[in-house]
Amino acid sequence: MASHTPSQRYLSTRGGSYDFSFEDVVLKGLAADGGLFIPEEIPALPQGWQTEWANLSFEELAVNIFSLYISPSEIPPADLKELVRKSYATFRDPSVTPTVTLDPTRNVHLLELFHGPTFAFKDVALQFLGNLFEYFLVRRNADKSAADREHLVVIGATSGDTGSAAIYGLRGKKDLSVFIMHPKGKISPVQEAQMTTVLDANVHNLAVEGTFDDCQDFVKALFADTEFNKTHRLAAVNSINWARILAQITYYFASYFALRRANPSQQSIRFVVPTGNFGDILAGYFAKRMGLPITQLVIATNENDILHRFWRSGRYEKHEVRGPAAAGGLPQDGVKAHEAGVKETLSPAMDILVSSNFERLLWFLAHDVLGSGDEASRRKTAGEAVNGWLQALKTEGGFAVPEEVLAKARQNFATERVSDAQTLATITGAYKWAKGYVLDPHSAIGIAAAERVVQQGAEGDVVALATAHPAKFSGAVELALAQEKAFDFKAHVQPKEFAGLEDLPRRVTTVRREDGLEGVRKVVLEEVAAEGAA
Ligand SMILES: *Cc1c(COP(=O)(O)O)cnc(C)c1O
Numbered sequence: 001m002a003s004h005t006p007s008q009r010y011l012s013t014r015g016g017s018y019d020f021s022f023e024d025v026v027l028k029g030l031a032a033d034g035g036l037f038i039p040e041e042i043p044a045l046p047q048g049w050q051t052e053w054a055n056l057s058f059e060e061l062a063v064n065i066f067s068l069y070i071s072p073s074e075i076p077p078a079d080l081k082e083l084v085r086k087s088y089a090t091f092r093d094p095s096v097t098p099t100v101t102l103d104p105t106r107n108v109h110l111l112e113l114f115h116g117p118t119f120a121f122k123d124v125a126l127q128f129l130g131n132l133f134e135y136f137l138v139r140r141n142a143d144k145s146a147a148d149r150e151h152l153v154v155i156g157a158t159s160g161d162t163g164s165a166a167i168y169g170l171r172g173k174k175d176l177s178v179f180i181m182h183p184k185g186k187i188s189p190v191q192e193a194q195m196t197t198v199l200d201a202n203v204h205n206l207a208v209e210g211t212f213d214d215c216q217d218f219v220k221a222l223f224a225d226t227e228f229n230k231t232h233r234l235a236a237v238n239s240i241n242w243a244r245i246l247a248q249i250t251y252y253f254a255s256y257f258a259l260r261r262a263n264p265s266q267q268s269i270r271f272v273v274p275t276g277n278f279g280d281i282l283a284g285y286f287a288k289r290m291g292l293p294i295t296q297l298v299i300a301t302n303e304n305d306i307l308h309r310f311w312r313s314g315r316y317e318k319h320e321v322r323g324p325a326a327a328g329g330l331p332q333d334g335v336k337a338h339e340a341g342v343k344e345t346l347s348p349a350m351d352i353l354v355s356s357n358f359e360r361l362l363w364f365l366a367h368d369v370l371g372s373g374d375e376a377s378r379r380k381t382a383g384e385a386v387n388g389w390l391q392a393l394k395t396e397g398g399f400a401v402p403e404e405v406l407a408k409a410r411q412n413f414a415t416e417r418v419s420d421a422q423t424l425a426t427i428t429g430a431y432k433w434a435k436g437y438v439l440d441p442h443s444a445i446g447i448a449a450a451e452r453v454v455q456q457g458a459e460g461d462v463v464a465l466a467t468a469h470p471a472k473f474s475g476a477v478e479l480a481l482a483q484e485k486a487f488d489f490k491a492h493v494q495p496k497e498f499a500g501l502e503d504l505p506r507r508v509t510t511v512r513r514e515d516g517l518e519g520v521r522k523v524v525l526e527e528v529a530a531e532g533a534a
Contacts, residue, residue, distance in 0.1 A: 007071050010037045010242065013363040014390070015383020022070045023136050026129070026243045027152075029236040035386070036359050037242045043068035045291040054257055058096035059084050061257075062250040068290070069246055075135070083135060087128040087247075090168075091115045097124065097251040099258040099463065102434045102447070106454050107266075109463045110443065111255045118194055119469035119495065120349070121280065122165035124251065125244035130169030132243055133235070137175040153232045153528060154178040155222055157215035160187050161349045161468065164194040166237045171200040177528050178237075181206040181215040181520070184510060190472055190498065196506040204527050206520065209513040213341075218520045228521065232528065239279040240356050248283030249290075256292055259461050268460025272298040272416075272450045274442045274467050275307060276350035278357035281413075285361060288412065295460065299415040300449035302345045304352055308417040314406035316389070317398030318353050346420045346441040346476040349468065354393065361409070362386050365401070369408045416449035423448065427480035431487070438493050440468040441476040471495055 010020040016033025018040070025037040045068075046052075053061060062084045063077075070080065088096050093115040102108050116123025133152060141149045152175060156166055163180040170178040180195060184207035196205045208215050223234055237244075256269060271294060273281040281297055288294040301308045310316045342351045366385035371378030392399035401409075418426075426444040430437055439447060446464030453462055470477045470493050481487045509527075511519040 007073070008043070008069050009040045011040050011379065012036070013038060013359050013383065014387045015380060018379075022074050022242075026132055026241065027136060027235060029238070029241050033387075034390070035383075036240050036357070038360055038363060039069060042286060042289045049291075053253070054260070056257070058250060058254050059088055061253050062088070062247070065249050065253065065290075066246060079135070083128065083131045087131050090117050090127055091123075095254070095258075097254055099255045101262075102430065102437060102464075106451075107461045108447070108450050108454060109255075109259065109461060110437075110447070110466045111251060111271075111463050112466045113251060114440075114466060114469040116165075117168040118161070118164040119472055119497075120161045120165060121248075121465070121467040122161050123168065125247040125279075126165040126169030126237065128169075128247040129237060129241060129243045130166075130171075130173055133170070133176055134173040141175055149175055150233060151528075151532075152176045152235050153524065154235050154237055155181075155219050155524070156237050157181045157212065157219045158187070158195075159183070159212040159348055159351070160191040161472075162238065163187075164191055167195050167198050167203050167205075169237070171198050171203050173202065177202045177204065177531055179204045179206060179524055179527075181208045181218060181511070183207075183212050183215055184209050186212070188472065188475070189502065190474070193501045193504070193506075196508040197501060197504040199505065199507055201531055203507075204523070205508040206511050206523060207508050208511045208520070218517055221517050222521065222524070225521075232524075238356075239277045245279055245283050245286065245357070245360075248280055249287050252284050252287040252292060252294070255463055256294075259463070263461075266461055268295040268458075269293070270296045270298060270453060270458060270460070270462045272300055272446045272453060272462060272464040274347065274350060274446045274465060275299045275301055276304075276352045276355065278307065278355035278361070280465060280467065282357045282360055285364075285412065289364075296458075297413050298449055298453055299413055300445045300464075301415065301417050302347045302350050302423070302445055303343050303417070303419055304345065304350065305417045306353065307355055307358065308415040310358075311406075311409065311413065311415040313400075314403065315398060315400045316354075316358070316393065318393070319397060346423050346473075347445055349442055350445070359386060359390060362389060362401075365405045365408050369404050370402070414453070416452050418445040418448045424476065424480040426451070427477060428483075431481055431484060436492070438470045438477060438481070439466070440470040440473045442467045442473075443470075444480075469495065471498055 010025045011018045012031035012033050012035035014033040014035030017031050031037055063081050066080060097113050099109050099111050102110050113121035113124055137150060137152055154170060158180055163182055167180055222228055271284050275281050281299055284297045299307050342353050345351055363382050363386050367378050367382035370385055371381040389399045423441050423444045426448040427439050430439050430447055443466035450462045450464040478489055509523050
């Protein structure tokens with residue numbers, strides 16, 4: 001294999017910063033100009049990868065892929081290997097992310113991403129991110145006295161999946177505390193139990209009296225609070241952290257090789273991805289740009305369909321503009337159209353108004369299509385375009401891209417929008433045609449979109465990504481399968497790990513509505529201090 005030892009650096013999508021190391025990018029999360037970090041160059045696959053990687057394990061693939069994005073001077077190969085080993089040792093399936101064939105006649109497959117500790121795909125990234133944080137901190141603290149040690153405070157808000165995956169990724173890690181806020185009483189009982197029964201001293205659950213948006217506002221306020229930041233080094237684990245995208249590239253390769261081993265003559269492969277913040281599918285785009293022969297990436301959305309609307313119209317708008325408003329008239333009820341909220345659906349992990357990682361794709365589209373001249377001027381053009389679009393999103397609730405940018409986006413991606421009714425019908429349908437396979441509502445959106453893609457005449461393999469285990473979303477699953485006499489949720493769906501979970505001791509601090517941000521700040525300060533004293 002051609003040896004490739006890149007010195008990989010990172011830049012911001014808004015053009016304000018260049019030449020960051022991987023470590024900086026992971027610890028910062030967001031760039032100072034408000035942009036997201038992307039690699040200055042997407043590495044090409046080494047010569048012979050198709051044969052030399054064909055029989056590698058998930059862990060070996062991960063090491064090979066990560067080495068193309070992380071300079072060996074930053075993380076020596078032996079350390080990287082150990083980080084990867086540790087991150088995926090917590091998975092229950094030996095192949096980590098197995099690809100199962102759901103319908104051999106139509107070549108419909110499911111890439112199961114839910115075999116990690118919290119039974120959702122976010123574990124693939126957060127197990128690795130947790131180990132990375134610890135690795136960097138321990139190294140920075142190697143020669144420091146106890147008083148000088150850098151301590152990282154990770155703060156996040158969750159409506160379910162992210163919070164539990166973050167907690168399981170960060171529990172027990174050295175020099176790091178994690179605070180996860182959830183809206184009290186508003187997340188599923190399984191998710192609440194998953195999070196609050198983790199009793200490690202560095203894990204802190206805050207049940208906030210309010211909504212998920214209130215929790216997010218508190219996170220933003222703490223990050224913006226200069227006093228607070230003077231004494232505490234804050235970090236985020238939300239889906240914009242570059243390490244999360246990187247970690248997710250591996251399973252596209254793993255699935256590709258699994259299918260090729262099963263059927264070497266099959267040429268075409270499409271991935272259908274249940275999409276919210278665009279992190280999961282963006283990893284597929286990186287895989288494709290690196291050289292993995294993916295025929296198409298299909299974005300499957302629920303009724304929060306900003307991406308679906310973008311691919312139809314070239315307009316990225318928080319709110320669909322209809323009727324009089326579209327013609328320039330006043331939107332109803334004096335509410336600015338773009339201030340309307342998120343729709344609650346049966347697939348809550350995809351309930352978003354805007355997709356934060358979409359900004360990264362926009363940068364590449366602008367770079368390829370609008371840019372000209374040398375690489376430096378292409379980057380400049382891309383940064384300026386992205387900056388302008390994102391400002392318009394903030395001030396006007398949306399923006400439109402030039403025709404050729406949209407055309408470029410359509411070269412790689414297609415989109416499908418799936419309603420709640422179709423989600424339920426797909427769970428019911430798959431249970432019948434896939435011999436009792438039980439889909440969770442997010443994975444069902446992927447399968448519903450995959451079925452449409454097949455119907456439209458797509459040839460070759462169609463792989464839908466299964467992003468959560470059905471036991472996490474019992475409400476929708478039981479609703480869809482209520483008529484199936486032989487179906488028994490506890491017997492057929494519930495994993496043994498969930499039995500008795502609800503009865504375990506819990507640790508959670510309630511933040512009362514009247515205490516608001518001050519209440520949150522006080523809890524964080526007190527609990528970090530108490531941890532240090534322990
Ligand atoms: C987070 C999540 C998604 C959406 O993934 P993005 O990377 O945000 O697009 C889909 N399904 C489940 C179960 C999730 O937890």
